[in-house]
Amino acid sequence: SVLSGCQEKNELVMGTNAAFPPFEYIGGADGNAVVGFDVEIAKAIAEKAGKTLRIEDMEFDSLLTALNADKIDFAIAGMTITDEREKSVDFSDPYYEATQAVIVRKADNPISTKDDLNGKKISVQLGTTGNEIAKEFTDDSNIVAFNTGFEAIMELKNGKVDAMIIDEQPAQNFIRQNSDLEIVSLDFDPEYYGIAVKEGKSSEELLPIINETLKELKANGTYDKLLSEYMK
Ligand code: ARG
Structure with a gap:
């Protein structure tokens, strides 16, 4: 793999806040796994990178700090791409429109x-x-x-x-x-969810893999399948 730095491991660490159904929440067969739409996307990213996915569940407000401290490799948490956040991290292509x-x-x-x-x-x-x-x-x-x-x-x-x-x-x-x-329903502006990575090496190496994965999931129908499975 081309990944180095904090990705120089066999695992890829996803940071999230698993209290945001249907994107990430505690559930699954045993009732205590982190599951959801974002987790499915993260699994596809890890697979594409040839790594095992590990999930770190934390407070939403500390995700970007954890990213910049190399505690996680990417944050996927129904996180809206905002100018303010763009100042401290890089975002993938948008993957979901919300409001x-x-x-x-x-x-x-x-x-x-x-x-x-x-x-x-x-x-x-x-x-x-x-x-x-x-x-x-x-x-x-x-x-x-x-x-x-x-x-x-x-x-x-x-x-x-x-x-x-x-x-x-x-x-x-x-x-x-x-x-x-x-x-x-009060008709607020649309927001776009993105996957955040640390600026620099992660952005150069992991971000292309993330964007490529998103493109593939859309092209091969998996994205739509996930939408109909998770969005009710
Ligand atoms: N989209 C909103 C934001 O980016 C809320 C995201 C909350 N996500 C979560 N996993 N709790 O600020």
Whole structure:
């Protein structure tokens, strides 16, 4: 293999935050493996690189630091490509188009337009684009940021906040399991998920393999198969 540096091993280490279904979550046959759409893509990348895949599950907010400290080889976590993140890491070609969704309690939903978010109490996952959007509408003192989306959902269920903001697919997933909650579609901008690598050697050596894998998965129908399997 051409890979060197931190990839000079038989394994390729994927970093993620496995509390973001259907992209990454704890499940599988024994109920405690990290599985999901992103994991399938990561497996294909490892296979193409001729390496074994190891998964490091960590806080979303520490993924880019872990990457730059060589604790992981790439981060795949439904991570939106943003200008801010581009400053510290490199991203693959976009592999999924997403958008943000607002979740509310059915019983007392105060939100029907974006303006209604002004000054509301909002829960989010720390360091996410949903967290950034919340800041556009309400003061920091009204934002409750948690390490996982699950905790942010509990805060909403418990009546402590008026709304929660998270990416649409996980939002769908959460409301399927919580019949007291619903999604308000407010037409936020599209976001594009990318796979992050460290700048420099990783970017030169691993990124082409990642992009090549994405291209192949799309061309051979695997990507569409995964979409229909994981996106409900
Ligand atoms: N797309 C959003 C972002 O990049 C949320 C990603 C959260 N991912 C996760 N695995 N928890 O900020």
